[in-house]
Amino acid sequence: MKLYHVIGAKQYDRQTLEDIYETADRMEKVVKNGGSDIYSNKIMTTLFFEPSTRTRLSFESAISRLGGKVIGTENAGQFSSATKGETLEDTIRVVSEYCDVIVMRHTDIGAAERAAAVATVPILNAGDGGGEHPTQALLDVYTIKKELGTLDNQHVVMVGDLKYGRTVHSLSYMLANYNNVHITFTAPDNVQIPLYVKEYLKERGISFSEEHDLKKAVQKADVIYQTRIQKERFSSPEEYEKANGKYIINDDILSYMKDHCIILHPLPRAGEIEHSVDADPRAAYFRQAQNGLYIRMALLEKCFEQERAETIRDYVNV
Amino acid sequence: MKLYHVIGAKQYDRQTLEDIYETADRMEKVVKNGGSDIYSNKIMTTLFFEPSTRTRLSFESAISRLGGKVIGTENAGQFSSATKGETLEDTIRVVSEYCDVIVMRHTDIGAAERAAAVATVPILNAGDGGGEHPTQALLDVYTIKKELGTLDNQHVVMVGDLKYGRTVHSLSYMLANYNNVHITFTAPDNVQIPLYVKEYLKERGISFSEEHDLKKAVQKADVIYQTRIQKERFSSPEEYEKANGKYIINDDILSYMKDHCIILHPLPRAGEIEHSVDADPRAAYFRQAQNGLYIRMALLEKCFEQERAETIRDYVNV
Amino acid sequence: MKLYHVIGAKQYDRQTLEDIYETADRMEKVVKNGGSDIYSNKIMTTLFFEPSTRTRLSFESAISRLGGKVIGTENAGQFSSATKGETLEDTIRVVSEYCDVIVMRHTDIGAAERAAAVATVPILNAGDGGGEHPTQALLDVYTIKKELGTLDNQHVVMVGDLKYGRTVHSLSYMLANYNNVHITFTAPDNVQIPLYVKEYLKERGISFSEEHDLKKAVQKADVIYQTRIQKERFSSPEEYEKANGKYIINDDILSYMKDHCIILHPLPRAGEIEHSVDADPRAAYFRQAQNGLYIRMALLEKCFEQERAETIRDYVNV
Numbered sequence: 001m002k003l004y005h006v007i008g009a010k011q012y013d014r015q016t017l018e019d020i021y022e023t024a025d026r027m028e029k030v031v032k033n034g035g036s037d038i039y040s041n042k043i044m045t046t047l048f049f050e051p052s053t054r055t056r057l058s059f060e061s062a063i064s065r066l067g068g069k070v071i072g073t074e075n076a077g078q079f080s081s082a083t084k085g086e087t088l089e090d091t092i093r094v095v096s097e098y099c100d101v102i103v104m105r106h107t108d109i110g111a112a113e114r115a116a117a118v119a120t121v122p123i124l125n126a127g128d129g130g131g132e133h134p135t136q137a138l139l140d141v142y143t144i145k146k147e148l149g150t151l152d153n154q155h156v157v158m159v160g161d162l163k164y165g166r167t168v169h170s171l172s173y174m175l176a177n178y179n180n181v182h183i184t185f186t187a188p189d190n191v192q193i194p195l196y197v198k199e200y201l202k203e204r205g206i207s208f209s210e211e212h213d214l215k216k217a218v219q220k221a222d223v224i225y226q227t228r229i230q231k232e233r234f235s236s237p238e239e240y241e242k243a244n245g246k247y248i249i250n251d252d253i254l255s256y257m258k259d260h261c262i263i264l265h266p267l268p269r270a271g272e273i274e275h276s277v278d279a280d281p282r283a284a285y286f287r288q289a290q291n292g293l294y295i296r297m298a299l300l301e302k303c304f305e306q307e308r309a310e311t312i313r314d315y316v317n318v
Numbered sequence: 319m320k321l322y323h324v325i326g327a328k329q330y331d332r333q334t335l336e337d338i339y340e341t342a343d344r345m346e347k348v349v350k351n352g353g354s355d356i357y358s359n360k361i362m363t364t365l366f367f368e369p370s371t372r373t374r375l376s377f378e379s380a381i382s383r384l385g386g387k388v389i390g391t392e393n394a395g396q397f398s399s400a401t402k403g404e405t406l407e408d409t410i411r412v413v414s415e416y417c418d419v420i421v422m423r424h425t426d427i428g429a430a431e432r433a434a435a436v437a438t439v440p441i442l443n444a445g446d447g448g449g450e451h452p453t454q455a456l457l458d459v460y461t462i463k464k465e466l467g468t469l470d471n472q473h474v475v476m477v478g479d480l481k482y483g484r485t486v487h488s489l490s491y492m493l494a495n496y497n498n499v500h501i502t503f504t505a506p507d508n509v510q511i512p513l514y515v516k517e518y519l520k521e522r523g524i525s526f527s528e529e530h531d532l533k534k535a536v537q538k539a540d541v542i543y544q545t546r547i548q549k550e551r552f553s554s555p556e557e558y559e560k561a562n563g564k565y566i567i568n569d570d571i572l573s574y575m576k577d578h579c580i581i582l583h584p585l586p587r588a589g590e591i592e593h594s595v596d597a598d599p600r601a602a603y604f605r606q607a608q609n610g611l612y613i614r615m616a617l618l619e620k621c622f623e624q625e626r627a628e629t630i631r632d633y634v635n636v
Numbered sequence: 637m638k639l640y641h642v643i644g645a646k647q648y649d650r651q652t653l654e655d656i657y658e659t660a661d662r663m664e665k666v667v668k669n670g671g672s673d674i675y676s677n678k679i680m681t682t683l684f685f686e687p688s689t690r691t692r693l694s695f696e697s698a699i700s701r702l703g704g705k706v707i708g709t710e711n712a713g714q715f716s717s718a719t720k721g722e723t724l725e726d727t728i729r730v731v732s733e734y735c736d737v738i739v740m741r742h743t744d745i746g747a748a749e750r751a752a753a754v755a756t757v758p759i760l761n762a763g764d765g766g767g768e769h770p771t772q773a774l775l776d777v778y779t780i781k782k783e784l785g786t787l788d789n790q791h792v793v794m795v796g797d798l799k800y801g802r803t804v805h806s807l808s809y810m811l812a813n814y815n816n817v818h819i820t821f822t823a824p825d826n827v828q829i830p831l832y833v834k835e836y837l838k839e840r841g842i843s844f845s846e847e848h849d850l851k852k853a854v855q856k857a858d859v860i861y862q863t864r865i866q867k868e869r870f871s872s873p874e875e876y877e878k879a880n881g882k883y884i885i886n887d888d889i890l891s892y893m894k895d896h897c898i899i900l901h902p903l904p905r906a907g908e909i910e911h912s913v914d915a916d917p918r919a920a921y922f923r924q925a926q927n928g929l930y931i932r933m934a935l936l937e938k939c940f941e942q943e944r945a946e947t948i949r950d951y952v953n954v
Contacts, residue, residue: 035359041671043700045693053391054412057363060389061416064361071696073689073710074391084864085906094690094903097926098697228402267412270403290415353677371709372730375681378707379734382679392709546720585730588721608733 004303005116006124008132009170014177023298037067043099046072049106062296089118096120122303137170139295143288151178160227163191167266176204183208186217188243226265250274322621323434324442326450327488332495341616355385361417364390367424380614407436414438440621455488457613461606469496478545481509485584494522501526504535506561544583568592640939641752642760644768645806650813659934673703679735682708685742698932732756758939773806775931779924787814796863799827803902812840819844822853824879862901886910
């Protein structure tokens with residue numbers, strides 16, 4: 001049986017993404033109708049080697065809305081087997097026997113791929129260190145699609161920490177599936193987008209540019225993707241404050257934006273979008289968070305649907 | 319839709335309390351009959367910014383006995399968004415999208431009210447710092463009603479830490495709804511009941527007095543509400559030991575009590591009620607803990623019942 | 637009502653074990669058929685005063701596969717009542733009211749027995765300090781039965797830390813129920829099997845011997861039970877490395893083993909079985925881990941089945 005792993009943003013082509021959007025649309029209707037018990041016999045394990053409350057709760061809500069059950073651990077420091085020297089592969093082999101899908105957050109790049117290599121159930125990567133966070137990227141592109149109707153012909157301005165913020169990397173990879181996309185990178189010099197992301201965009205024929213002036217950048221934008229500047233990355237508090245103060249979205253910035261332009265943010269925020277902005281209809285970040293639920297339900301559906309299809313195929317082959 | 323938030327003890331009048339007692343009585347029958355699956359499509363989030371295992375388990379049992387599901391976090395230190403500088407309001411907005419009710423424990427006074435101001439689902443306050451713990455107060459008054467038949471005409475003696483123990487404050491506010499109640503405060507001088515609680519009782523016409531001699535105090539009592547003396551509040555271990563030793567309920571104290579007088583304690587206890595007391599039928603604290611389950615089921619029922627009523631109203635209005 | 641507590645390995649006789657094996661066989665079929673909802677109204681509490689992720693997840697999966705619900709705490713340090721000075725007995729009394737079965741892991745020998753003395757629901761001991769871990773022992777003997785057809789006439793070689801590793805103690809006690817069993821203990825001198833285990837085996841007429849040469853030991857074995865050498869037990873790193881290096885199961889050791897001999901390990905492992913061994917069909921430790929799920933489902937069935945039987949008896953007696 002081929003398992004439906006979710007490892008990285010590059011595994012998705014345009015058609016696959018469209019299919020996920022449609023499933024997510026359907027999942028929104030399921031939630032609005034009070035949920036379903038279609039997967040009441042399914043168990044999801046949340047294996048979080050580092051805490052990420054929001055992502056974990058979003059996944060736990062997703063399986064619950066489909067009738068399924070959750071087992072898991074919310075903190076790596078408490079995963080006692082790991083502290084006793086067990087390899088990730090051994091852990092995954094054993095935990096595979098306890099459930100029908102594993103949602104994993106890990107501190108190491110590539111951990112999700114290693115897990116998928118030995119797992120007997122699907123692995124959903126909920127972030128692997130400085131690597132990827134594909135379910136976040138999926139909810140980001142889904143939100144753009146839902147808010148603006150299409151991902152083609154969009155001008156996306158990415159703002160803030162573009163170096164360490166893995167969500168902008170994954171989002172860039174996914175945008176590369178669409179036509180006539182332009183990306184503007186607006187970041188302090190020391191946290192600018194990495195060369196390997198730019199190389200990937202070049203290969204895929206996606207145009208991009210850099211713009212240090214946020215006011216200029218937002219004027220042409222259809223989508224502004226704001227991120228949190230992570231204080232700990234800077235060499236001094238002064239340098240951090242300068243960069244941080246430079247790229248705040250407030251009422252003034254709103255006045256430079258197009259009427260249809262949406263503001264996204266992976267959340268949590270810590271001051272880089274002022275609270276006065278929340279009331280503006282272009283502030284889409286809470287709707288975006290809500291879409292995370294539908295996307296994660298859609299991915300779970302894909303995992304189990306696949307299994308159903310394979311079961312039917314086996315049955316037909318017999 | 320008007321949400322059924324549970325924020326503080328003062329929000330309850332006599333009629334509302336009676337309604338909750340009746341619902342709790344009904345919930346006891348549900349449990350004794352093996353539970354229900356009436357709310358199998360409901361998700362409760364336990365958002366505990368500080369651990370409180372007993373209260374959390376009680377709520378998780380309550381939703382489970384009604385067929386519902388739980389997602390959550392048992393420790394604030396692990397709420398990764400909070401450590402990244404997210405406001406409580408942002409957290410609540412996002413978590414509201416994942417569930418149908420939020421049970422919240424927080425370190426700050428007023429946190430539950432702030433949460434309710436932005437939540438799109440009911441907030442059940444499971445303790446907000448030095449503020450209130452209304453579900454504890456509800457199970458306290460429910461226990462008195464169940465054990466003694468009425469809350470009118472009762473003489474309640476509150477013992478121990480009456481300054482920092484928020485349960486005695488909330489209980490005092492609720493007792494103020496009843497007729498001919500008298501409260502005796504028996505506490506070490508440095509942890510005596512605060513002035514603002516006394517002021518509230520005066521305004522509501524509730525009589526109260528202070529009595530430093532536990533033996534004298536218990537002789538007239540219908541209810542003894544014992545609390546844990548919190549060592550860390552005292553200036554020296556010696557002073558603590560003196561106060562602690564002074565107000566222990568033991569077999570000697572039992573001999574001064576009326577036959578119908580019940581002993582309550584919010585638990586956990588740490589020596590202030592001797593274990594030999596447990597066998598006395600007047601020791602009601604384990605029955606009280608059990609009532610916590612029924613009260614929390616009743617509050618969940620109120621949250622969802624309200625929603626059902628509002629849905630019907632919307633439907634009728636269309 | 638007599639509760640079905642699982643406290644220690646010595647409580648089982650041959651007939652009881654056979655009954656559990658049969659129930660576990662049945663549970664495997666339940667899992668392969670996609671689970672059951674027979675116990676959808678049951679709540680299991682996982683009360684882990686120290687973390688043990690694998691055991692906890694195995695139990696949580698077991699109740700979930702039977703349709704039941706889980707409430708619990710994954711870390712003792714977070715059990716707030718314990719830190720406030722509450723006795724284990726008080727905790728168990730209250731938690732008993734919230735659920736239908738308690739799975740408990742504790743740091744103190746005898747804790748499970750103390751819990752069972754006051755609980756009003758069954759206690760399943762998931763490890764009590766240096767004491768016992770009976771559900772591990774049950775899955776160990778079940779695996780031998782399943783892999784080799786019988787536990788009679790088996791030569792079991794126990795390897796590694798036989799002093800502190802409580803699983804080999806519990807396993808020894810259970811093996812004592814069978815005919816013509818021989819146990820070989822292969823351990824570094826400073827972590828050899830304790831005298832009290834040997835005494836028990838003598839009393840029960842079980843033959844055993846010691847063998848320091850792993851190659852010699854495995855040649856006659858039907859079962860090799862490998863355990864992790866716990867570094868912290870040794871007086872110096874050098875001594876640890878010597879012992880640790882001495883008893884590694886690798887391709888060379890495989891070549892000395894009989895064709896039908898199986899390798900077991902309670903997991904997690906940390907180097908004492910090389911990964912190249914995993915592909916050998918005699919490596920049974922992942923199948924053993926899987927059996928843990930069926931055994932724990934079987935024990936839960938026993939808890940609830942008992943209750944059903946008692947309910948029927950009460951009914952008949954009325």
